[in-house]
Amino acid sequence: MNLKLKVAALASGLAVSFTAMSAQADVLFWSTQAKPVEETQAMRDQVLSGSSIVVDYQPNDGGPWITRLQAELQAGTGTIGVLGALHGEFSAMNPKDLVDLSDLGIQSASSKFNDLAKLGTDGMKYIPWMQASYIMAANKKALPYLPKGANIDALTYDQLIDWAGNIKTATGEAKFGFPAGPKGLKHRFFQGYLYPSYTNGVVRSFASDAAVTAWEKMRELWAVTNPASTNFSFLQEQLLNGDAWIAFDHTSRLAGAFNERPDDFVAFPAPAGPTGRGFMPVLAGVAIPRTAPDIAAAKAVVKHMLDPNTQIATLRATNFFPVVEVTMPNDLPPAVQAAGGALAKMSASPDANPGLLPSGLGDQGGAFNQVFVDSFERIVLGGQDIRAVLDDEKGRLAAIMIASGAPCWAPDAPSKGACPVE
């Protein structure tokens, strides 16, 4: 080997070891949240830049997210330092694969959230990170069509149907927007809103007579819904382009509309049915996989995420609300103010019927959602008989509950062992 070659080899060797070192110093934050480019950028520039540790924030879809994570767990060695995901995504994992974070001494202000974060074990398997919910939003052009005597902050499902019907009669177009697209969160509407509002349950009452009524109402609502809703996944787009005047969606999926044209839209609580105003939270958490290369650094990042200032920065970046006590500044973006107001009215309403996130389903979470999506596609889109579909899907749901052993969660009455489908 001549001198030149030796120098080149040495240089490349050094370069390789430098990259290796810098790669090790960065903590890889592998997340399913804040995926839109602007949110990702805000996470990097405004939320994580304040951390004492250099963080490489990489969001991805749920599928690739779990695939890479499982590959690292199976290999027993990995590069992911911190995980950011929804409660449902964590509960689909084996809790043993997540580092116990109880010794960090941090938790959310909600004891319900802290219990969920234990994933059925004794320790904190993830730390609640941020929360959101689903609300309604409307273009101000829709307000004159509100049915007589209806209060937008205390609507019933019947009034919502009438309202959308009035708009359809007046404009010739169905302007209710529903997130029934491939990436839309329609299943959450059934699990957390329609079922609790009509049956005061989700699992126990899945195939009850009240559930048949609920699906009949869903059909009525669908008749005044923009049929293109089967392509809608982020209702902010349809609110902005006028395809939808009234919409139901995740607060962060409506935020774009409020931030872009704050004076054109109003946010308001979800409607109520015979058994109250059902609604459910969205909870995201941060966790550390057992294969994290530097657990101390990862823990420092987790701590940073729960700092009140970081939580407010996260709120600005992602429109997800803090889970710890914070003093809200006055200059929050319009979307946050609108959603915050609607959420407060929803939880303070006298008929509020708050549900919990499905819990204890483990890796059956996807199958659980599919039961509701399938029921929707068969009953509402396919026009199949409601009773027959519910009786058929009931068997599938019961099998999922037995396989996961998940006990009932609110608003279903508590159960011993797996939640029964009655």
Next chain:
Amino acid sequence: MNAKSLPYILILPVTVFLGVFFIYPFILVSQQAFQSGAGVGLSNFENVFSHWKFPISLKNTLYLAAAVVPLQLGLALLMAVLVTKMQRGRDLVIYIWTIPLGISDLAAGIIWLVIFDQSGFLNSIMQSVGAIDRPINLLSYQSPGLVFLAIALAEIWRATAIILVILVAGIGLIPKEYYEAAEVFGANGWQRFLRVTLPLLRPSLSTALVLRVILAFEVFAVVQALGGTLFPVLMSETFKYQFELLDSGGAAALALVVLAISITATVAITRILRVPKGATL
């Protein structure tokens, strides 16, 4: 180097590559398909087959292939004959015709979505010429026929060139003498195409068809972009089992179903288009 062992040494890298990246994962997937919580058995297949969407997605996949592939074959034959007849600019035309091949299939799906979308080009054109009053939703669950048509169009636009390039190469291999002899006997253009080009193109046709049909059974991204959940096909169901239901066993079972269909089609095509032993160009 020993002349006897040379061929084996030359195919070794490919064999190793296929072994590691195809055969090994294939064995793993097959194992997964027959494994479930209860042990080894057919329960994954039973689960998948009993789902209400399975017959629909199977039907959609087969119908789409049946509608798209023959059309593509006809088009590609026409285009290939045209191209070989050209005196000048032949390469340029081939390049232009094969551009869709260079685009990822998801991007191709999105291009056609931009055309067929409610606020897409087709709607704005129809509105500007006064054919419609307001944009209509073409890709909706109420018009499954249109969704099918849009997907078929996008597939034809995207993948006809695969057949085309193989056929152009095949036609180039046919010796001129056959055509000259046919002309001497007074065969017209149509007869020369039927009696000389088509029979001698059999090997290329078979390769092109096998490739295209297998791809047709694996259709996914274009369907996902244009049809979403409105038009379930076998591959989108496989994706759903793997990533939404986190049921690798079900996904593996569906993947094997696609494999079985592909093998059946491949065997059928190679049988039908078999070149008799001893026959050469």
